[in-house]
Amino acid sequence: MFSEPIPERVSAVRFVDAGERLAGALDPAHYKRLAEIATLLPGGTAELQGSRDPFGPQVVRGTLQCEVRLTCQRCLQPVDVVLSGDIRWGLARNEKAAGQLDRELDPIVLDDGELWLRQAIEDELLLLVPIMPMHDMCDTGWTSDPEPESAPARVSPFGVLSALKTEQGPKGE
Ligand SMILES: [Zn+2]
Numbered sequence: 001m002f003s004e005p006i007p008e009r010v011s012a013v014r015f016v017d018a019g020e021r022l023a024g025a026l027d028p029a030h031y032k033r034l035a036e037i038a039t040l041l042p043g044g045t046a047e048l049q050g051s052r053d054p055f056g057p058q059v060v061r062g063t064l065q066c067e068v069r070l071t072c073q074r075c076l077q078p079v080d081v082v083l084s085g086d087i088r089w090g091l092a093r094n095e096k097a098a099g100q101l102d103r104e105l106d107p108i109v110l111d112d113g114e115l116w117l118r119q120a121i122e123d124e125l126l127l128l129v130p131i132m133p134m135h136d137m138c139d140t141g142w143t144s145d146p147e148p149e150s151a152p153a154r155v156s157p158f159g160v161l162s163a164l165k166t167e168q169g170p171k172g173e
């Protein structure tokens with residue numbers, strides 16, 4: 001479904017005014033700036049939809065989803081982090097027009113009517129990369145039992161009771 005990579009650029013008029021929809025793969029080879037700080041893993045996707053309100057700005061909305069490999073800042077081992085974000089671009093013909101867009105829109109200045117998609121997507125991805133990536137739980141060398149007991153160890157209610165009694169013992173004089 002997402003086998004085709006995101007095109008480098010599209011015509012803003014065609015994409016937005018026609019309300020086109022585009023879904024594509026994030027090919028790691030296409031995102032060189034991101035590669036300087038993170039390893040983009042295969043399987044990332046972007047979905048984009050152009051739209052335009054009457055007399056309103058040209059807007060592209062969508063979502064990004066991918067996984068990057070970073071270095072855990074706690075144990076210094078590789079850690080895979082999911083990057084997921086929403087796109088809400090307001091397209092502008094020039095910097096001046098960009099300054100007049102709704103503040104909820106991230107301005108993208110068009111290049112002669114062309115929207116440089118990969119560049120804009122890469123900007124979003126760079127913002128999503130965590131500054132301090134870490135494992136939820138670092139592997140400290142302890143390995144879990146490959147076949148853990150399915151049933152949790154049963155605790156005797158009497159054992160719990162006696163433990164409570166012991167705890168309360170010194171206080172309850
Ligand atoms: Zn770690």
